[in-house]
Amino acid sequence: MDIAFGQPEENIKKATLKLEEALHEQPDVIVLPELWTTGYDLTRLPEIADQNGEKTKAFLSSFAKKHHVAIVGGSVANDHGAGIANTMYIFSKEGEQIGTYDKLHLFKLMDEHLYLTSGKTENMFTLEDTSCAGMICYDIRFPEWIRVHTSKGAEVLFVVAEWPLPRLAHWKALLISRAIENQCYVVACNRSGSDPNNVFAGHSLIIDPWGDIVAEAGEQEEMISGIIDPQLVASVRKQIPIFSDRRTEFYSFSFQK
Numbered sequence: 001m002d003i004a005f006g007q008p009e010e011n012i013k014k015a016t017l018k019l020e021e022a023l024h025e026q027p028d029v030i031v032l033p034e035l036w037t038t039g040y041d042l043t044r045l046p047e048i049a050d051q052n053g054e055k056t057k058a059f060l061s062s063f064a065k066k067h068h069v070a071i072v073g074g075s076v077a078n079d080h081g082a083g084i085a086n087t088m089y090i091f092s093k094e095g096e097q098i099g100t101y102d103k104l105h106l107f108k109l110m111d112e113h114l115y116l117t118s119g120k121t122e123n124m125f126t127l128e129d130t131s132c133a134g135m136i137c138y139d140i141r142f143p144e145w146i147r148v149h150t151s152k153g154a155e156v157l158f159v160v161a162e163w164p165l166p167r168l169a170h171w172k173a174l175l176i177s178r179a180i181e182n183q184c185y186v187v188a189c190n191r192s193g194s195d196p197n198n199v200f201a202g203h204s205l206i207i208d209p210w211g212d213i214v215a216e217a218g219e220q221e222e223m224i225s226g227i228i229d230p231q232l233v234a235s236v237r238k239q240i241p242i243f244s245d246r247r248t249e250f251y252s253f254s255f256q257k
């Protein structure tokens with residue numbers, strides 16, 4: 001979806017319509033983009049961020065429960081008292097909150113480090129008996145962070161983003177690489193449209209564990225859907241067993257600053 005700059009009420013109305021439209025596909029899970037309530041209106045976050053994510057959580061929980069659909073709730077600006085985080089909430093079909101994640105890697109090129117606090121925890125959760133992980137945008141440039149999750153069993157990687165158009169090629173290459181190197185599904189939701197500083201790429205993607213594209217949106221607003229088959233994860237991992245072939249004793253390193 002496109003996102004109205006700094007206008008949470010308008011974005012919540014729009015997201016409601018989009019979520020309702022998505023129900024036509026009878027999905028098990030719906031995914032929203034990064035910072036979908038406020039966009040990158042960072043200077044106004046103290047006014048417009050959600051206090052402890054309460055409004056967002058109430059909205060997502062009630063939609064999930066009413067329509068019996070799980071939601072990977074993109075992310076929102078969440079004022080948690082000790083700063084404002086870029087937070088993802090995940091809700092089960094019963095409307096239970098089954099995950100919370102504050103973006104770990106803040107993106108300096110878009111000034112996140114000046115306005116946001118970063119997270120400190122992993123993001124693993126289970127949907128439909130399938131082990132999943134959730135990442136926020138810039139996080140996908142850190143394969144070691146993704147590996148922390150897939151080495152613990154994640155089979156589906158959800159990515160929510162506000163990724164700008166000039167780096168569309170990076171977006172696609174990074175997502176396909178993360179799918180191939182982790183032999184997992186990647187379900188990636190990016191915003192479309194523009195704000196005062198950026199034009200965004202759209203091109204939400206669903207990629208299978210072999211690295212093949214299952215569905216891809218265009219640059220404008222568009223909903224895509226696909227089927228996740230956990231058997232395919234198992235079969236690709238059996239065919240080329242990268243997880244058991246790892247030589248972790250050789251991988252420990254640190255860079256001098």
Ligand SMILES: NC(=O)CCC(=O)C(=O)O
Pocket residue numbers: 034107110136137138139141161162163164167170
């Ligand atoms: N919102 C983001 O984290 C953007 C990340 C990005 O554009 C990149 O190139 O990385």
